[in-house]
């Protein structure tokens with residue numbers, strides 16, 4: 446089998462709820478999501494999705510996808526998509542960085558491998574579990590707004606809430622306090638600064654809330670800054686933005702920098718590399734949030750296969766991105782039920798992309 450064609454589509458999403466706001470004054474009302482379709486000579490097709498959280502969140506932006514696919518696509522035509530490690534080696538050889546572009550290609554190849562073998566990706570990643578629990582991201586807002594959001598989503602079955610903080614420390618202290626006052630025993634609260642605090646600001650927040658029960662996620666931009674905060678923080682710490690791959694994980698682990706990591710599929714370069722980091726975390730006893738930067742039905746399915754093949758005791762949480770947007774591209778994509786997501790059972794991603802909803806491709810190779 447070999448790749449004959451790559452088509453990239455871009456679809457606008459709009460948030461179902463209020464604008465999504467996080468540290469640094471970032472705010473988005475919607476997204477431009479990229480859907481890649483890879484076609485093979487024997488008629489199998491594989492799909493993937495990459496949806497950066499705007500352009501300012503990480504080293505990824507929607508307009509970079511067409512250029513990346515145009516660069517790598519011609520090298521991939523003629524390659525066997527089921528030889529995924531070789532595909533990854535080729536991509537790394539031909540294009541430096543741009544993990545989000547490689548993620549699109551890698552995931553679509555996993556979809557093809559699953560369809561070619563008749564197995565769900567979760568089975569190929571180590572074995573499928575039935576379902577797993579989710580967290581809900583709570584957009585930055587006033588303390589009352591955020592507490593209201595937590596109660597609303599708690600009513601929908603979520604028990605883990607990731608609060609978007611990382612702005613003025615006084616405001617953030619009030620946000621965290623407001624949410625802690627409405628959650629119930631067994632709920633988990635994560636204060637995610639998304640790199641937004643300087644160490645002195647982070648220390649003010651964690652010292653003001655020293656005796657409260659919550660997690661701190663990625664307080665500052667660099668590992669060194671996060672370590673400075675962690676040394677004086679009793680709360681468990683999650684690292685996210687600095688975990689760019691296996692090497693970064695090992696470096697952070699050696700410095701006892703975290704208790705939990707957040708692995709985003711497109712940040713590390715796809716399912717192949719996310720699995721490597723996942724397996725390393727399992728070995729090292731580091732719990733994980735497994736997710737991506739954003740997405741819809743296709744990303745949610747990819748997350749489901751990764752999270753749904755991870756030992757449950759190591760899976761801290763995961764995300765159903767397709768419940769945040771107004772657009773469904775795959776009617777049979779997994780959908781949240783009572784705060785949990787079922788792992789698809791069909792071959793590959795186990796979903797059927799409605800190609801009529803993709804429009805015309807923005808880039809085609811082959």
Ligand code: MG
Nearest residue numbers: 637662685707
């Ligand atoms: Mg985070």
